[in-house]
Every structure is written in structure tokens, then in C-alpha cells.
Amino acid sequence: MPREAPYLEVADSLRARILAGEWAVGSRLPSRAQLADEYGVGRNVTQRAMDRLIIEGLLEGRAGSGTYVRKPRERMRMVRSRHRELRGGSPFRADMKEREQAGTWEAHSQARVPAPAPIAERLAISLGDLCVTTRYEFLSDGRPVQLSESWEPMAITDGTPIVLPEMGPLAGMGVVERMHSIGVQVETAVEVPRPARATQAQANLLGISVGDLVLEIERTYYDSDGRPVETADIVVPDVRWEVAYEFGIDGAQ
The missing domain is CATH 1.10.10.10 (Winged helix-like DNA-binding domain superfamily/Winged helix DNA-binding domain)
Known part of the structure; x- marks a missing residue:
């Protein structure tokens, strides 16, 4: 060896x-x-x-x-499951409410952004197809919890009230509920978690140190026809949160 x-x-x-x-x-x-x-x-x-x-x-x-x-920091558990999508509204806000904390976020959307190659592949669209991209900073009782960068194809939402996720009648209601309002039934979410080290920009926003461990989650929502309708890169600071996945067992007695 x-x-x-x-x-x-x-x-x-x-x-x-x-x-x-x-x-x-x-x-x-x-x-x-x-x-x-x-x-x-x-x-x-x-x-x-x-x-x-x-x-x-x-x-x-x-x-x-x-x-x-260093004094160990308390780590809270973030559970990701089908249950998150069945509560209506924002899954993040509901997650924080279960912990008796106020879940809020800051968001900035930009429309008509050409899809770069990795995003185009994840959304099964052509390179350069127009999307709406939204950057989020999620907070719990005013403290940073996670970051997210979301991409939605404008071919699906253009000309509808939900084209900008944080504006209109369903602002902040979550991808599943927003898509449902225009007749798109989200059926599946696929998440790919990967460990990484915080960049300078991520550390600044999350209040952690450069190089701290983070969990990067690549999430994509699919409709009932298997079409990708949204994809996002989520960043969770490992020092504060551990992420657990809950699976239902079909046919369990």
C-alpha cells in the first residue's frame, strides 16, 4: 500500500x-x-x-x-421526501414551519437567458434555448440555510402568469403548484447529491468559511410525460445541516 x-x-x-x-x-x-x-x-x-x-x-x-x-456547531436535519411536495405552497417554508422557524427567501429572476450546455442537457432542450433563471438565498429566522439556482424553459411558461417564479398570483408557491396552475402535472423529482467545498461566493452568502463542506444537490422535476420542466442546483452547508432522504415503500404491510 x-x-x-x-x-x-x-x-x-x-x-x-x-x-x-x-x-x-x-x-x-x-x-x-x-x-x-x-x-x-x-x-x-x-x-x-x-x-x-x-x-x-x-x-x-x-x-x-x-x-x-473549534466548538462543534449544532447540525439540524433536513428531510427530503415525497411528503415535501404534498403539503402545498412552498416546500421550504413548510420545512421550516415544522421546526417552528420562519422560512423566508430572497430571489432574483432573469428571463430570456440562453441555456448553457449542462442545463440544456438536463432540461432536454437545445443549446441556447431561452429559459428563466432564478437565484435564491433561503433563510430560517433570518439566518442563511441554503442557496439555489433554478432554470425553467420558457417554452413551457412563456405567456403564462407564472413565467417569473416570484411574481404573479402564485409567487413563492413552489414549482409543483405553479406548474399545476398551467396544466403541467409534475410527477417525479430526481435529486443527485454530491459533496463539495464552498466557493468564496457561496461562503459569503451562507456565512461559512471558504472550503467548508457543502452538499450540492442537482434536482430536476419531470412532468407526467417524462419531460423535464425545471432543474436547480441547491447548496446546503454541511456544518449546519445534515440531509436525509425518506422513501415510501410500495405495498408495505
Whole structure:
């Protein structure tokens, strides 16, 4: 078996010592020079090891002070299931209401945006076909919860009251209910979750650090004919939320 990179070995050792309680929450770790001497490696190795543990959320760096054991943040569970789409209105607002929190969001839509190649493929339309794209920042009791960028083909919604998701009589009512109002029956949602690291822009909006773990969910809604009617990229900060999927079992006794 190939040997792990030295900084990963040091990170593994420091992680084990932190979890064993050698340094309590809020305690300052020895300097990277001291740790380099202890492990017999260069300072750049201990710096990379500590950077990795900062990304994982075990440590935090304080300018001019050092590196400290970070207080674990409470993680709440976000359940994604068919139940979300059966409550009417906004699934996000209903999710937050179940937690006795106020779910709100800020949104900005732009119409007549040519579909880039990845979006065109997901929506089964031609490259450059016109879409409405909407960027969302979702909040719970005023705190950022998740980000989303949604795309809807204008071939489906153009000339209808729902062409802009956050305007008109069904503003903020969710894709399923909005599409139903123009005779499009959404039947299936497909989600593809992928782990990622927060970009600078995502970190700024979510109030987390660059490089923090996030869950990126690629979601696409399909109508009863199997036609994609909306696709979105959702970003959830891992440090605050764990995402669980609930499945109904057909024919269960």
C-alpha cells in the first residue's frame, strides 16, 4: 500500500488527539513550529495538516493568536421526501414551519437567458434555448440555510402568469403548484447529491468559511410525460445541516 502524504498522517494524528480530548474545546494548539519538531516534519507539513482540520471544522484559526479547537456547531436535519411536495405552497417554508422557524427567501429572476450546455442537457432542450433563471438565498429566522439556482424553459411558461417564479398570483408557491396552475402535472423529482467545498461566493452568502463542506444537490422535476420542466442546483452547508432522504415503500404491510 502506498504511504499517505506526510501532512495527512499528521492530520490523522492531530484529529485523533483532539477527539480523545487532549485539547479541550477552545484550547490553543501548539504552534506549527512546535508540532513540526514533535512530528519530525517541516513547518509547511504541519500547516497543511492544520489547514485540513480547519476545513473539516475541528479547528479554527484566529489572526495573530493561533489555532484553536473549534466548538462543534449544532447540525439540524433536513428531510427530503415525497411528503415535501404534498403539503402545498412552498416546500421550504413548510420545512421550516415544522421546526417552528420562519422560512423566508430572497430571489432574483432573469428571463430570456440562453441555456448553457449542462442545463440544456438536463432540461432536454437545445443549446441556447431561452429559459428563466432564478437565484435564491433561503433563510430560517433570518439566518442563511441554503442557496439555489433554478432554470425553467420558457417554452413551457412563456405567456403564462407564472413565467417569473416570484411574481404573479402564485409567487413563492413552489414549482409543483405553479406548474399545476398551467396544466403541467409534475410527477417525479430526481435529486443527485454530491459533496463539495464552498466557493468564496457561496461562503459569503451562507456565512461559512471558504472550503467548508457543502452538499450540492442537482434536482430536476419531470412532468407526467417524462419531460423535464425545471432543474436547480441547491447548496446546503454541511456544518449546519445534515440531509436525509425518506422513501415510501410500495405495498408495505
